[in-house]
Amino acid sequence: MDVAIPFTWTESDPKLIANTHMVKLHSFDTKIRKVDTLVSYKNDE
Numbered sequence: 001m002d003v004a005i006p007f008t009w010t011e012s013d014p015k016l017i018a019n020t021h022m023v024k025l026h027s028f029d030t031k032i033r034k035v036d037t038l039v040s041y042k043n044d045e
Contacts, residue, residue: 019043 021043
């Protein structure tokens with residue numbers, strides 16, 4: 001697969017993907033913060 005890889009990262013607006021599926025992963029918290037994690041991927045079904 002040929003993919004252009006940028007030499008530097010830049011800020012951009014969110015890139016929303018249509019027809020996605022989100023899976024919530026393990027959450028954890030510290031004494032300072034709570035972290036919720038999830039992964040989104042394109043659902044081809």
